[in-house]
Amino acid sequence: xxxxxxxxxxxxxxxxxxxxxxxxxxxxxxxxxxxxxxxxxxxxxxxxxxxxxxxxxxxxxxxxxxxxxxxxxxxxxxxxxxxxxxxxxxxxxxxxxxxxxxxxxxxxxxxxxxxxxxxxxxxxxxxxxxxxxxxxxxxxxxxxxxxxxxxxxxxxxxxxxxxxxxxxxxxxxxxxxxxxxxxxxxxxxxxxxxxxxxxxxxxxxxxxxxxxxxxxxxxxxxxxxxxxxxxxxxxxxxxxxxxxxxxxxxxxxxxxxxxxxxxxxxxxxxxxxxxxxxxxxxxxxxxxxxxxxxxxxxxxxxxxxxxxxxxxxxxxxxxxxxxxxxxxxxxxxxxxxxxxxxxxxxxxxxxxxxxxxxxxxxxxxxxxxxxxxxxxxxxxxxxxxxxxxxxxxxxxxxxxxxxxxxxxxxxxxxxxxxxxxxxxxxxxxxxxxxxxxxxxxxxxxxxxxxxxxxxxxxxxxxxxxxxxxxxxxxxxxxxxxxxxxxxxxxxxxxxxx
Ligand code: NDP
Numbered sequence: 001x002x003x004x005x006x007x008x009x010x011x012x013x014x015x016x017x018x019x020x021x022x023x024x025x026x027x028x029x030x031x032x033x034x035x036x037x038x039x040x041x042x043x044x045x046x047x048x049x050x051x052x053x054x055x056x057x058x059x060x061x062x063x064x065x066x067x068x069x070x071x072x073x074x075x076x077x078x079x080x081x082x083x084x085x086x087x088x089x090x091x092x093x094x095x096x097x098x099x100x101x102x103x104x105x106x107x108x109x110x111x112x113x114x115x116x117x118x119x120x121x122x123x124x125x126x127x128x129x130x131x132x133x134x135x136x137x138x139x140x141x142x143x144x145x146x147x148x149x150x151x152x153x154x155x156x157x158x159x160x161x162x163x164x165x166x167x168x169x170x171x172x173x174x175x176x177x178x179x180x181x182x183x184x185x186x187x188x189x190x191x192x193x194x195x196x197x198x199x200x201x202x203x204x205x206x207x208x209x210x211x212x213x214x215x216x217x218x219x220x221x222x223x224x225x226x227x228x229x230x231x232x233x234x235x236x237x238x239x240x241x242x243x244x245x246x247x248x249x250x251x252x253x254x255x256x257x258x259x260x261x262x263x264x265x266x267x268x269x270x271x272x273x274x275x276x277x278x279x280x281x282x283x284x285x286x287x288x289x290x291x292x293x294x295x296x297x298x299x300x301x302x303x304x305x306x307x308x309x310x311x312x313x314x315x316x317x318x319x320x321x322x323x324x325x326x327x328x329x330x331x332x333x334x335x336x337x338x339x340x341x342x343x344x345x346x347x348x349x350x351x352x353x354x355x356x357x358x359x360x361x362x363x364x365x366x367x368x369x370x371x372x373x374x375x376x377x378x379x380x381x382x383x384x385x386x387x388x389x390x391x392x393x394x395x396x397x398x399x400x401x402x403x404x405x406x407x408x409x410x411x412x413x414x415x416x417x418x419x420x421x422x423x424x425x426x427x428x429x430x431x432x433x434x435x436x437x438x439x440x441x442x443x444x445x446x447x448x449x450x451x452x453x454x455x456x457x458x459x460x461x462x463x464x465x466x467x468x469x470x471x472x473x474x475x476x477x478x479x480x481x482x483x484x485x486x487x488x489x490x491x492x493x494x495x496x497x
Contacts, residue, residue, distance in 0.1 A: 040078035041218025067226035082219030092148030099144035122344030142462035161189030163241030171197035267475025272428030275421030276306030304429035354403035427469030
């Protein structure tokens with residue numbers, strides 16, 4: 001007893017358990033003051049430029065070319081020459097060598113690319129380091145493997161390249177979207193003109209240095225930076241044979257209208273409003289992690305984000321309580337800090353859009369929860385947000401917010417979950433959380449979504465096709481399916497011939 005009564009020695013107990021900052025060094029990457037366009041293996045000076053910034057603090061990073069119609073024309077001509085000068089007729093095994101080299105170089109330089117991606121786009125370094133870069137390299141590895149096996153991928157169909165591909169990518173996964181587009185195009189023997197998003201051009205411009213290191217023949221990949229006008233010029237250029245676009249449904253529709261009747265091939269990967277559906281037999285803690293990953297990963301700037309959470313009524317209260325507790329542990333802040341979970345919003349325009357939609361949710365009667373967090377004063381920031389008491393008709397349940405904002409709705413039966421989940425113009429992805437395999441299959445057959453994840457969310461693999469239904473677009477990227485948009489086929493005259 002005497003032991004227990006003895007006064008404890010005074011031990012200093014810290015009253016602040018927050019993580020010390022662990023910033024990644026930005027010195028690892030060199031950013032030039034000014035960039036032109038990468039055309040025919042050379043840097044073409046840009047007559048007009050704009051400033052690209054870091055969304056974390058609005059620091060100007062570089063002057064970047066605003067591509068004109070003439071710049072696009074030069075890039076397309078360079079791609080056409082490279083196509084005719086040998087790239088399209090190079091044996092697949094030779095094309096594969098270049099793709100393997102690019103993949104390995106991306107791995108070797110991954111830290112540099114990850115820092116630049118986080119700096120220019122605002123995403124947490126742990127995501128660009130652990131997701132964007134490994135996946136980008138994996139896409140090049142994967143499609144390198146297909147380059148000399150196209151005859152086997154499409155037996156009896158005599159695949160041949162399409163020609164010059166015009167590719168337009170968004171700002172949420174800049175390098176990864178580049179890899180999704182460039183790797184299959186090159187594997188199939190096409191040449192490319194790519195336009196990165198206006199706010200995130202820097203990793204695409206650094207990628208030009210990887211192309212130089214890989215000794216890719218001049219003109220096979222050309223990069224023209226600029227805003228939507230540059231993209232529009234690329235779409236309508238008559239020498240472009242195939243257009244691949246990822247971005248908003250609005251611009252996708254505009255591109256489809258423009259290309260109607262031209263005979264150009266087109267794939268569109270557009271917006272989404274995914275349902276993440278949790279049944280009462282799901283492992284709740286695991287589901288909470290999946291929900292958080294589904295909507296707060298990359299600040300919710302994800303076309304397949306699980307932005308509508310459907311919870312079976314009987315577990316609504318415990319699940320929402322767990323979710324709110326978990327939200328309070330998310331660290332929002334400097335994208336270059338290795339502890340950061342939620343980084344900066346990509347641009348002032350996107351922040352404005354998120355704020356407007358969130359205000360509409362409050363006005364329409366939903367209940368908002370945001371964990372206490374101190375947001376940096378400079379830059380573009382938005383706290384992780386959960387809306388409960390949401391009706392299906394509210395704008396926050398209908399429109400793509402593309403930010404860290406979750407709407408929680410409820411259901412009673414699997415039939416009701418399917419009906420509510422499918423009640424959207426989009427159809428890109430969905431998630432199902434249940435311990436019953438039979439229910440997963442039953443749901444997957446009925447959900448109108450290109451991808452259905454079960455007991456996980458936001459899982460990507462180069463061998464798995466990705467794409468949408470309805471207003472989420474058409475065509476598939478990834479997997480063997482992702483080769484098809486970059487090929488024309490001559491059907492064999494004789495069966496098996
Ligand atoms: P956009 O659809 O405008 O941008 C996607 C790409 O298309 C960018 O490179 C853009 O250039 C380019 N572009 C813009 N206008 C045209 C045009 N007329 N012809 C050809 N290319 C064009 O998306 P935003 O960046 O404006 O984002 C708006 C909303 O779109 C977001 O809030 C989000 O809801 C959704 N979105 C969805 C994405 C997805 O992956 N599904 C990705 C990005 C956005 P520039 O960057 O210069 O505008």
